[in-house]
Amino acid sequence: MNFFESFLFVGLPYLALGVFLIGSIWRYRGNGYKVSSLSSQFLEGKRLFWGSIPFHLGLIVVFLGHLLAFLIPAGVLAWNAHPLRLLILEITGYAFGLSFLVGLGQLFYRRITNPRIQAVTNEMDLIIELLLLVQVILGLCVAIFYRWGSSWFASDLTPYLWSILLFRPDPEAVLAMPLLVQLHIINASLIILLIPFTRLMHLLVAPFHYLGRPYQRVIWNWDRKKVRNPKERWSPTRPRNN
Amino acid sequence: MDIRSQISMVFHLDKCIGCHTCSVACKNIWTDRKGAEYQWWNNVETKPGTGYPTKWEDQSIYKGGWEKKGDKIDLKGAGHRKSLTNIFHNPHLPQIDDYYEPFTYKYLDLIESGPSSDQPTARPVSLITGKPMNIKSGPNWDDDLSGSPDYARQDPNLEAVTPAEKEALFQLERMAMFYLPRICNHCLNPACVASCPSGAIYKRGEDGVVLINQDVCRGWRMCITACPYKKTYYNWNSGKSEKCILCFPRIESGLAPACMHSCVGRIRYLGVVLYDADRIHEAASAPDHELVDAHLNIILDPFDEEVIKAAKENGVADSTIRAAQLSPTYKFAKVWKMALPLHSEFRTMPMLFYVPPLLPVMASIKNVDQSAQKEKMNEKAKVWPDKWLYDTSTDELFGTIHQARFPMKYMAEMFSVGDENKVEEVMKKLMAVRIHRRQVTVGDISEEKAAETLAEAGLTAEEAEEIYYLTSLAKFDDRFVIPAAHREQAMELMEFAGDKKGDTGFGFKDGTAKRGL
Numbered sequence: 001m002n003f004f005e006s007f008l009f010v011g012l013p014y015l016a017l018g019v020f021l022i023g024s025i026w027r028y029r030g031n032g033y034k035v036s037s038l039s040s041q042f043l044e045g046k047r048l049f050w051g052s053i054p055f056h057l058g059l060i061v062v063f064l065g066h067l068l069a070f071l072i073p074a075g076v077l078a079w080n081a082h083p084l085r086l087l088i089l090e091i092t093g094y095a096f097g098l099s100f101l102v103g104l105g106q107l108f109y110r111r112i113t114n115p116r117i118q119a120v121t122n123e124m125d126l127i128i129e130l131l132l133l134v135q136v137i138l139g140l141c142v143a144i145f146y147r148w149g150s151s152w153f154a155s156d157l158t159p160y161l162w163s164i165l166l167f168r169p170d171p172e173a174v175l176a177m178p179l180l181v182q183l184h185i186i187n188a189s190l191i192i193l194l195i196p197f198t199r200l201m202h203l204l205v206a207p208f209h210y211l212g213r214p215y216q217r218v219i220w221n222w223d224r225k226k227v228r229n230p231k232e233r234w235s236p237t238r239p240r241n242n
Numbered sequence: 243m244d245i246r247s248q249i250s251m252v253f254h255l256d257k258c259i260g261c262h263t264c265s266v267a268c269k270n271i272w273t274d275r276k277g278a279e280y281q282w283w284n285n286v287e288t289k290p291g292t293g294y295p296t297k298w299e300d301q302s303i304y305k306g307g308w309e310k311k312g313d314k315i316d317l318k319g320a321g322h323r324k325s326l327t328n329i330f331h332n333p334h335l336p337q338i339d340d341y342y343e344p345f346t347y348k349y350l351d352l353i354e355s356g357p358s359s360d361q362p363t364a365r366p367v368s369l370i371t372g373k374p375m376n377i378k379s380g381p382n383w384d385d386d387l388s389g390s391p392d393y394a395r396q397d398p399n400l401e402a403v404t405p406a407e408k409e410a411l412f413q414l415e416r417m418a419m420f421y422l423p424r425i426c427n428h429c430l431n432p433a434c435v436a437s438c439p440s441g442a443i444y445k446r447g448e449d450g451v452v453l454i455n456q457d458v459c460r461g462w463r464m465c466i467t468a469c470p471y472k473k474t475y476y477n478w479n480s481g482k483s484e485k486c487i488l489c490f491p492r493i494e495s496g497l498a499p500a501c502m503h504s505c506v507g508r509i510r511y512l513g514v515v516l517y518d519a520d521r522i523h524e525a526a527s528a529p530d531h532e533l534v535d536a537h538l539n540i541i542l543d544p545f546d547e548e549v550i551k552a553a554k555e556n557g558v559a560d561s562t563i564r565a566a567q568l569s570p571t572y573k574f575a576k577v578w579k580m581a582l583p584l585h586s587e588f589r590t591m592p593m594l595f596y597v598p599p600l601l602p603v604m605a606s607i608k609n610v611d612q613s614a615q616k617e618k619m620n621e622k623a624k625v626w627p628d629k630w631l632y633d634t635s636t637d638e639l640f641g642t643i644h645q646a647r648f649p650m651k652y653m654a655e656m657f658s659v660g661d662e663n664k665v666e667e668v669m670k671k672l673m674a675v676r677i678h679r680r681q682v683t684v685g686d687i688s689e690e691k692a693a694e695t696l697a698e699a700g701l702t703a704e705e706a707e708e709i710y711y712l713t714s715l716a717k718f719d720d721r722f723v724i725p726a727a728h729r730e731q732a733m734e735l736m737e738f739a740g741d742k743k744g745d746t747g748f749g750f751k752d753g754t755a756k757r758g759l
């Protein structure tokens with residue numbers, strides 16, 4: 001393992017994770033105003049529909065697939081033990097990967113051709129969409145050329161990812177992988193690294209808490225029942241919905 | 243009983259002259275920024291007309307507001323399920339072209355273009371793309387276009403009006419219009435708040451102003467769909483939603499909001515009302531025909547001992563209770579029952595009430611014999627062979643209400659969920675006050691007749707005088723009763739002074755930890 005390799009498969013992932021963690025917290029706390037989905041639907045809606053929905057749907061399913069193989073590799077391997085089930089898993093994954101690609105292609109095309117969308121596009125939007133495009137194309141190629149990814153990912157790459165996460169980096173398995181897979185891994189690091197500097201920040205603030213919230217929201221500046229009682233201390237938190 | 247105070251508003255439509263001063267005052271203070279050029283937190287529409295954004299009242303297009311499902315209500319185009327499933331693409335989001343594409347002119351071309359055989363022109367350019375464009379619509383594009391097929395006839399409120407009435411409304415000689423100024427209604431059951439997945443929109447407990455926390459808004463753009471009045475706007479540049487803030491920095495220091503302060507027709511009133519927050523849900527879920535009453539019923543009498551006691555227990559300040567007692571909006575909406583909410587059927591319980599317009603002046607057309615007059619004229623004089631007179635004396639009293647140029651049904655669609663009687667009652671009051679004042683000042687109506695009209699409208703002479711005063715003579719302090727005592731706490735509505743206590747000295751707003759940096 002030369003220096004270059006150890007940088008790409010050990011240094012870079014740590015750098016990416018470090019920048020991602022510190023950067024996201026810094027951006028969220030330092031300038032919450034800048035965290036937004038930056039929706040452009042108000043300026044153009046039709047093409048967005050054919051882009052955003054297949055893109056996000058495909059992306060999220062593919063991401064969950066990776067996550068599953070990372071968290072319960074044994075389970076994935078057991079599932080794949082049966083060829084039919086392996087085929088079902090691979091085909092499903094591939095279909096959502098394609099939907100990711102098609103959607104992102106639409107979005108990218110829309111970003112560079114629609115004059116109104118151009119007005120709200122910056123360099124980082126283009127860079128990150130290009131990186132995502134490269135990533136999904138690499139992923140789809142890997143899936144075709146090196147079968148069966150869902151199995152060898154669970155058995156070979158999951159240990160590598162865990163080794164990084166547990167601070168016992170062991171890139172041996174990756175070094176033995178074909179170039180396409182290596183590129184896929186490097187590019188993934190780059191994407192994670194760039195999250196705090198791009199619109200991808202929005203995935204960190206996905207509003208699931210909405211489901212547990214009553215519809216109405218009233219915020220008081222002081223607790224109106226206590227405000228007239230001189231013995232009550234000021235409370236620094238603002239009462240809500242009381 | 244959970245008594246809270248709410249800043250409410252009344253717009254007296256008879257007095258609006260459609261000058262748009264309010265809109266411009268607001269624009270100059272708040273929305274003169276990139277991404278907000280198209281936003282008119284205050285706008286004035288011509289009715290009948292399609293409004294801004296186009297046909298906003300038609301919820302089969304925009305899916306705004308609440309919808310009754312059995313005993314319950316839920317948001318129509320957003321809500322717990324839809325706000326999440328539609329998050330990647332919101333199928334009910336209005337587009338910029340539903341408002342208009344903001345533009346400016348290249349004025350410098352007039353000055354800087356070189357010599358040529360043609361006049362230089364200032365071409366319109368889009369404020370979004372910066373490219374030349376053809377202007378297809380703009381703010382108040384349908385201003386004063388009553389009767390026009392593209393605008394007036396497309397008014398969603400005309401759907402309930404019979405075809406004959408509709409035709410009559412658009413006959414050239416009978417054509418009429420009025421103005422409808424609109425701002426955010428600072429609703430009691432705001433759909434915008436309910437739809438926001440991030441929880442960025444909230445109602446301020448102390449005065450009921452509905453605000454969007456710009457630091458928390460993540461641009462999921464659900465409030466744009468949910469507000470049936472289309473009074474939250476998406477800033478396409480910052481990726482955040484924005485809305486009318488009722489000039490809260492002004493209100494906090496006892497000043498009227500800019501639109502109200504600048505209103506040329508002095509049509510606007512602002513004051514506090516006390517209401518029972520426990521009954522909001524029940525009122526918002528009332529059946530259609532009871533909605534207006536349910537809405538007005540949760541506003542309570544600020545002179546009632548019980549109410550005052552409960553309000554005090556809830557921490558409502560004495561000055562606020564006093565303001566509620568002096569409130570012009572309480573008088574118009576509750577005491578005189580002359581102000582009605584706009585489109586109660588959206589069930590957001592708006593806190594902006596409208597006195598519907600009686601104008602154009604009601605009159606009857608009388609047949610007269612003009613031959614004697616004609617005899618006196620020079621032969622060359624142009625004489626119209628008309629045999630009628632536009633008679634504004636009031637022999638028939640209320641008879642003219644039914645011959646009003648605006649079908650009662652049209653008004654009812656806007657102001658009383660289709661109940662013509664409700665609007666008619668208000669019209670009668672407006673008419674009765676006029677007749678009463680005409681008797682006092684002109685004297686061509688007998689005292690008995692005037693008293694009879696007042697009685698029929700359910701008013702006393704004293705009340706009529708009070709209405710007349712508040713309508714026509716009211717001074718600034720009568721129209722805007724804003725509890726002033728909170729001045730010392732004004733800053734605290736923005737941030738909590740206790741947080742800073744013992745933390746920073748004069749001149750610093752950063753905490754001690756940050757000062758060393």
Ligand code: HEM
Pocket residue numbers: 037038039040041042048052056059107108111128129199200202203206207329330331461462
């Ligand atoms: C559950 C989490 C997520 C939610 C709720 C979400 C939501 C959104 C929304 C609302 C938009 C704006 C669409 C519009 O223009 O109206 C958007 C755009 C976008 N999202 Fe996500 N997203 C999520 C996860 C992700 C992830 C994981 C990625 C990539 C790693 C991603 C990448 C993007 C990109 C690149 C755009 C820009 C599309 C364009 O306009 O060109 N999103 N997302």
Ligand code: SF4
Pocket residue numbers: 425426427428429432433434435452468469470471472473474485590
């Ligand atoms: S008018 Fe619209 S924006 Fe204003 S409070 Fe009501 S629902 Fe919200």
Ligand code: SF4
Pocket residue numbers: 257258259260261262263264265286421423504505506507508509
């Ligand atoms: S300033 Fe007053 S009178 Fe003029 S348009 Fe606005 S509301 Fe009407």
